[in-house]
Amino acid sequence: MLTALLRRLAQTLFVLFGISVLVFLVFFATPGADPTARIAGKNASPETMEKVRHEYGFDRPLPVQYATMMKKLFITRDLTSYVDRGEPVVPEIVMAAPVTLSLAAGGAAIWVIASVTMGTVAAAFRGTLIDRGLMILGLIGISLPVFWLGQVANLVTQARYHDTWMFSWVPGLGYIPFSESPTGWFRALIIPWIVLAVLFTGIYGRVLRADLVAASGEDFMRTARAKGLSPARVLLVHGLRTSMITFVSLFGLDFAQLIGGGALLTEVVFGLQGVGRLTYQALSNLDLPLIMASVMYSAVFVVLANAVVDVIYVFLDPRVRDA
Amino acid sequence: MNTTLLHAEGLRKEYKLPRGQTLRALDNISLEIMPGEVLGLVGESGCGKSTLGRCLLRLTELSSGTITFDGCDISSLNERAMRPLRRQMQMVFQDSYASLNPRRRIGDLIAEPLRVHPDNNGKKRSSSTIEARLAELTELVGLSTSALSRYPHEFSGGQRQRINIARALALSPQLIVADEPVSALDVSIQAQIINLFTDLKERLGLTYIFIAHDLAVVRQISTRVAVMYLGAIVEQGETDAILHTPAHPYTAALIAAVPEPVIRKNASRTLLRGDVPSPVSPPSGCRFHTRCPKAQADCAIVVPDLRPLPDGRVVACHFPLVNDP
Amino acid sequence: MPDDLPLLEVRDLSVSFRSRGRDVPIVENVSFSVDRQEILGIVGESGSGKSVTAMAIMGLIDAPGVKITGSALFRGQELVGLSQRSFRHLRGREISMIFQDPMTAFTPVYTIGWQIDEQIRVHEAISRTGARARTVQLLGDMGVPDPERTANRYPHQLSGGLRQRAMIAMALSCNPSLLIADEPTTALDVTVQAQILDLLRNLRHNYGSSVLLITHDMGVVAETCDRVMVLYSGRVAERGPAEAVFRQPGHPYTGALLDSIPPLTGPRPERLPSIAGAPPPPLERPSGCAFAPRCHYVHESCMILPSLIAYGTQDVACVLPAEGHPLPPRAAGAA
Known part of the structure; x- marks a missing residue:
């Protein structure tokens, strides 16, 4: 080990x-x-x-x-x-990193919870209207461009309904450090989180449903039913647990690239000074030192995330342990 | 009849595994096949019978050993030099569906070797020659010519196996290695295919190496049998002698374990204990000693050599069940 | 309930799937019974409907468009049409099932012991340690060496034979009265198969369980079963005590099936007596006897679907015995 x-x-x-x-x-x-x-x-x-x-x-x-x-x-x-x-350049990245980290982590938390729920519910009600509705919803989520969705969200929460009771709590665009005000941090980021998570919820929900449906044809799922387990237990404990293996590897890649600057569009739309924006600026100015620094920064995260995924794999799949 | 068709001497095949382990798939295998003979290779999974079949045709590279085919040492030939010889030796596999490209018509699949290999005069075959040969082949294996324009998924397992046999026969080989060709088939179909193998052998004077785990199937088709256990041959000889009076305790156990379609009152038989050990770390001495009902202290230490018995068979056991005279 | 009733009594069970707007009959009017501590073998080739019959009894077929009709009384309780909720209490506790491929039948990410514990704890109020103790005991009874350690191993770490033993241990964990074994030895080597069959044979003495053994191998039936039912193309061809069926098959299909198995002893036939052709697909099933197109004895009266008629201790879906021309007894039928 x-x-x-x-x-x-x-x-x-x-x-x-x-x-x-x-x-x-x-x-x-x-x-x-x-x-x-x-x-x-x-x-x-x-x-x-x-x-x-x-x-x-x-x-x-x-x-x-x-x-x-x-x-x-x-x-x-x-x-x-x-x-x-x-x-x-190093302090610049150190400044930008928490913004991107906060954005990606919050978004990831939302899309993991939402997509697991969505995929599992869809698989449980396979072939029914609930399944079809959820999958169409997922497809819509995948098709909505982030910058458009972000702009609409801004229009609604920052302009049109900002003065009503519904969205008066939303602060202006920009980042509020967690150390300054945890609630402010949360309020500033909740809308960007949701916008970022919509796309991924769609993708992950559909992938997970497909995996669960494929798993339902497996022999071990039949065994689980033959043991007299409840449908929920069969689906969650045996199906979902096994299907999480693909989910996790996909998640590792997506999360890493988001932290590495992949959330550029979301950062731009919500005025967040994150790594994505920094890299974009560096590239458009051909600022070589900054490019070097930001690429190295994201490489570290992508490689680290992969290493973490490999470790999680070992916990998720005992077969990997012996390989 | 006294010139051997295929002679293998001291074949070894090792696979390197991670963590510095080696899997010895074949350990010092020697055998001889005369023209017109059917050699049955039997043993349980992991005994190396399929690896041996593939190695004999040079489809899998050997670690060491020599193979002589029709008087020619083929063990060190490169792929280019092997090509003309490939016509002489063909293989039929267990999975009749996986062996056939699902997107091609049966006619194309059977004709492929005819198009790839030149004829005996080194010329490319004309399409009319190929057509004629296709008609011949379908008749041989009992397919109708209408089958030629159809696709693999339109056929049942038995029919597909006929197609695979037709393809193997296309270039009129001398030797066919059949790897579990009937294991995946239903009993009623299995008998048809076994009969087909028998008929083809008579009609075309073929030689087979017939790999199977089912002793009854091997007995039906083989003239000689080689029993393998963990990469080594433990007993080899005439089919009737070996199945009637097995000399190696493993052969005896294998025969005893076969469920026969016969009601036996008070059936009691000696069952082998445990599973086949891992070929990565085979037992010391005689590999079979961990499961052998006759094992004695020496068996765990001394590796038994293959020794000839008076009836011509060879057996690798310190205490064979058929005694020396 | 009185003890003279069979444990499982299946009457006219039919299963059909809906495909491209048509009902495809997989199993047609299958009737049989399993007595207490009895081993009944269901034999048939692929597509004969033997597995579907078992799955229907277990309530494990719930694909849309499946129609199950007839009756299956298990200890007097009707299983056809039973709600999934009620089935859950039967499955794993009263009726349990083992499958062909013990590699894929266990969930790969949990230990063997965990999976057996799970079944026990779902059906009984028992502590974690209590369940584990029983698991270890069961594994030991099934001949698994070093059961405490084996319980903590994952399926892929065990050999096929050990996995199947663990599977049987799991199936027996709640002391079911009926064990359905679907091709339990097909994926195993012949020496291991012999061990597993031995284990199954002894279940009735050690656990009082009846076994419904599904197989394609007549040899396995002869070695293991008290009674046998032969299915052909979704219909019962013959059923009766194994000894009688093997000595004098009543249905030409049974006879031909037995003849087409290469013998392990005695003279070697030049050619095996084989059955020409292949079983018909469900939609092309003849309206008369389904075996007629492949049968040596086919004649006019075979165009009408034969019903099961008594023939000695057997029931045979063939007109030959009634017409006074039963099949000859098998020379090798009993030894």
Whole structure:
């Protein structure tokens, strides 16, 4: 067990190393594009250019450049956009991370609960109107674009009905840190959470229903019924528990990419300064240090989430333990 | 008749497993098949009989050992050099449906080997030659020619097995390895297919290696039988001798365990204890000693060699049930 | 209830599925009974309706469009049309079932012991430790080595034979009066099959249970069953005491089926007597005797559906005995 965990950790580190090398090469060692000019910014003076070149080691071999970049990113944490004028990138990410984390975690909690309920109820009432209704609802959820749904939600809660008793509690767009006011944090995020969760509830609900329906044809479900268990117990304890295996792997991937900046549209619509928005800004300005930092940040989460999913797998499926 | 068609010597097949374990699927297997013979390979699941069948045709790579087919050492031939020989040796599998591409017509499936392989003069076969051969083949296996334009799912298991046999026969092979070809069939259909194998052998002078777990089926079709246990042959010889007076306690137990469609009053028989051990960690000495009713202390230590008995069979047991004279 | 009534009495059980606007009859007018501590074998080839019959008795068929008619009295209680709620109290407690593939019949994510405990605790008010104690006891009785440890293992960690023993232990955990075993040894090796059949044979003495054994293997019937019912294409071809049926089959299908099994002893026939053709699919079932198209003895009166008539101790759905031309006895019928 311990060796398996250690091996997994080594794998994770290796993947992160690979990603960092790849990103570094793409942005900093592309032939014909001088990273010095990019980092120094437009109309930089020759002195600035020289300073950047020296500081980042662009006059030295590639491995040294890579090492310097990693040192500035992880050890001294003084990697800065546009040298003199810009902000240090690490604090920027540290600022944005809690916003995205709050958004993704809350949304995930909602969509997990909602989709498990939806998928299970639909599977339990398979073939009936309830099933069909829920699945159509799921399909609608999948089809609604997040930015549109977000705008409609804003229109309703921020403008049209904001002054009525229904939505007067909704604060203005933006993020309220949890440490400042837990209730404010909750109120500011509840609408974005729901909007973010709608799409995923649709997908996960449908996937889970399909899995449960497939499971109902399995021999072990027949055994469970033959044992005299109640339909609810057969469905939940035997069916749902087994079907959660696909659910969890899907969840790990989606959650990781959301934390890594995948919730960009939701962040934009609700004026949340999260990682998605930060990455978007970095890309549109070709802010190389910030791109490097944010890509590394999301890579860490994706890889970590995968590692966590693997561990959960071991708990969910005893067959994996022995493999 | 005295030249062997296939001769295998010291075949071994090992699979590397994670955590540094090895699964010894075949351990020092040697056998000989004369033309026109039917060698039955029997044993329980995991005994290596299917692996052996595949290795003999070089469909699975051996770890070591030599195979001579029709006087030619094929164990070290590369895939290219094997190709002309593939015509001579064909295989029929248990799962008649999985062996047939569901999206192709029966005619195309049977004709495929004819289109892929050149004829004896090294030329491509003309479509009229192929048509004629298809008609011949369907007649041989008892299908109507209207079957050729239909798809696999339109046939029952027995019919599909006929199609698989027709395909295996397309290039007029000398040797057919049939891996549990009747196990998935209903009893009434099983008898039809066993008879078909018998008829084809007479008509075409075929040689079979017939792999099955059902001793009664093997007895019906085989001239010789090799009994396998955990990757090794424990007894090999004439079918009637082995089934009538088994020398190895495992063979005897296997025969005793077969449920016969006969009411026996006060039926009491010695049952083998336990399951087949894992081939990853086979027992020391004689592999069968953990379940053997005749096992003695030595059996756990000394590996028994295959020794010949006077009636020509070989048996790997320290205390065979048929005594030396 | 009086003891002379059979434990299970099935009368004219029919099961049909609705497919493309038509009712497809799977099982037609099947009648049989199972006595206390008796082993009844239901034999038939694939598609004969043997498993569907068992599933109908267990109330496990609930696909839409399925019609089950007739009667199945279990200890005087009608099972056809019984509510799922009432079935739940019977299943696992009064009637339990084991299946062909013990690998897939256990839920892969729970230990064997947990799954047996679950069945006990669903039907009886018993503590966790009490249930586990019984589980371990049962596993031990079923010949599972080291039952305490085995109880804590997952299905995939056990061999096929052990899994089937655990399955039987689970089925017996609430002391059912009827055990339905659907091809319980088909997926097992022959030496392990012999062990499991031995176990099933002894259940009536050790647990007082009756067994309804469903199989395609006449050999398994001969070794295990007191009485046998042969199904062909969803209809009863023959039923009677196993000994009588094996000595002198009354129905040509039974006879042909027995003949087409290659013998393990005695002379080897050049060719096996085989039955030409294949059983008809349910929608193409002849209105007369379903076996007629494959039967050696087919003649005019076979065009009318034969009813079961008494023939010695057997009941046979064939006109031959009544016409005075019964099948010859089998040479190898009894030994």
